[in-house]
Amino acid sequence: MKLPVYLDNSATTPMDPRVLDVMVPYFLxxxxxxxxxxxxxxxxxxxxxxxxxxxxxxxxxxxxxxxIFTSGATESINLAIKxxxxxxxxxxxxxxxxxxxxxxxxxxxxxxxxxGGFVTYLPVNAEGLIDLAQLESAITDKTILISIMYANxxxxxxxxxxxxxxxxxxxxxxxxxxxxxxxxxxxxxxxxDGIDVLSLSAHKLYGPKGVGALYVRRKNPKVAVSAQIHGGxxxxxxxxxxxxxxxxxxxxxxxxxxNHVLETESTELSxxxxxxxxxLLKLSGSHINGSxxxxxxHITNISFDAVNGEQLLLELCKEVAVSRGSACxxxxxxxxxxxxxxxxxxxxxxxxxxxxxxxxxxxSEIESSFKIMTEIIEKHRNxxxxxxxxx
Ligand SMILES: *Cc1c(COP(=O)(O)O)cnc(C)c1O
Numbered sequence: 001m002k003l004p005v006y007l008d009n010s011a012t013t014p015m016d017p018r019v020l021d022v023m024v025p026y027f028l029x030x031x032x033x034x035x036x037x038x039x040x041x042x043x044x045x046x047x048x049x050x051x052x053x054x055x056x057x058x059x060x061x062x063x064x065x066x067x068i069f070t071s072g073a074t075e076s077i078n079l080a081i082k083x084x085x086x087x088x089x090x091x092x093x094x095x096x097x098x099x100x101x102x103x104x105x106x107x108x109x110x111x112x113x114x115x116g117g118f119v120t121y122l123p124v125n126a127e128g129l130i131d132l133a134q135l136e137s138a139i140t141d142k143t144i145l146i147s148i149m150y151a152n153x154x155x156x157x158x159x160x161x162x163x164x165x166x167x168x169x170x171x172x173x174x175x176x177x178x179x180x181x182x183x184x185x186x187x188x189x190x191x192x193d194g195i196d197v198l199s200l201s202a203h204k205l206y207g208p209k210g211v212g213a214l215y216v217r218r219k220n221p222k223v224a225v226s227a228q229i230h231g232g233x234x235x236x237x238x239x240x241x242x243x244x245x246x247x248x249x250x251x252x253x254x255x256x257x258x259n260h261v262l263e264t265e266s267t268e269l270s271x272x273x274x275x276x277x278x279x280l281l282k283l284s285g286s287h288i289n290g291s292x293x294x295x296x297x298h299i300t301n302i303s304f305d306a307v308n309g310e311q312l313l314l315e316l317c318k319e320v321a322v323s324r325g326s327a328c329x330x331x332x333x334x335x336x337x338x339x340x341x342x343x344x345x346x347x348x349x350x351x352x353x354x355x356x357x358x359x360x361x362x363x364s365e366i367e368s369s370f371k372i373m374t375e376i377i378e379k380h381r382n383x384x385x386x387x388x389x390x391x
Pocket of ligand 1: 102204
């Protein structure tokens with residue numbers, strides 16, 4: 001068994017080796033630029049991008065013409081929020097989001113506020129869910145966009161996406177959902193879910209890093225987003241720049257694989273996750289954060305009372321790779337904004353851990369992880385008790 005056991009798949013997933021196999025030829029013999037129209041090198045690349053576009057579209061029930069390739073979910077989120085803010089400025093300048101969004105969404109919203117827009121940040125309840133009545137009452141005649149993530153990257157909590165889209169439709173407001181954690185893990189279907197714009201990323205679903213996509217609805221309604229990167233007019237003028245062909249090819253292959261195994265993989269992951277949770281909950285003063293009913297199959301977020309979170313992570317890190325909060329904020333010692341929004345105090349948020357499983361997590365890795373974690377947490381607690389009596 002390779003140590004530390006990797007249980008941080010929400011930060012990034014390892015690539016599926018089958019994805020790499022499909023990518024390799026596009027670095028070497030098929031190195032063409034998909035915009036080259038005058039020779040076979042270009043045509044080959046263009047054909048490969050076309051196939052990948054179909055594969056990504058298939059995963060979310062979209063049409064391939066609705067897929068815009070980007071450098072990842074962060075860029076897709078920027079394109080969605082800033083692009084809609086610009087494009088729909090004739091209608092209004094108000095956006096509704098929630099306090100527990102990914103940093104990329106929150107930072108784009110801050111940019112909106114600094115550029116003449118207004119943002120309402122909906123609170124979440126103890127399970128991390130927004131309230132639909134609050135959503136509806138936040139709508140004004142200037143509201144142009146509802147931006148609510150599909151599922152949270154720290155707790156796995158799944159928002160009531162279909163009901164959010166109904167509220168949006170009723171008021172003629174566009175709905176953008178950051179589905180970076182949900183896509184490839186649970187069924188995400190843009191039509192059934194009523195989503196107008198959606199972001200996803202290859203490296204969260206066993207594809208390469210540095211490539212992602214934005215889904216932009218083409219009918220009922222036709223949505224437009226203003227480009228944030230200007231140049232040669234690639235990607236229907238919404239995102240210029242030579243396409244990352246090997247990355248896109250890998251992204252497509254990764255989506256197709258996820259599409260094939262989604263149902264069985266999600267069941268397997270939830271069994272492993274539940275197994276781990278049951279064992280860790282045997283420790284006194286431990287509890288789960290987030291919704292137990294509406295959540296992704298591969299994530300758990302657990303608090304352990306009476307531990308020093310930072311020190312515990314250090315003690316754990318040779319054996320298991322887990323995190324506190326998201327990868328982008330775990331370098332700071334600040335408590336997770338997602339957990340404090342759910343009502344945890346700073347101290348409780350700081351001793352909460354996100355444990356996320358993936359396609360390559362095995363039962364024996366889970367068994368050894370909970371044994372090691374239980375042991376280390378007990379040792380850690382005893383040591384701090386001893387330290388307290390010696391003071
Ligand atoms: C990882 C993640 C992102 C950022 O994706 P990148 O492709 O790394 O830019 C955005 N939102 C959520 C929910 C994520 O989990």
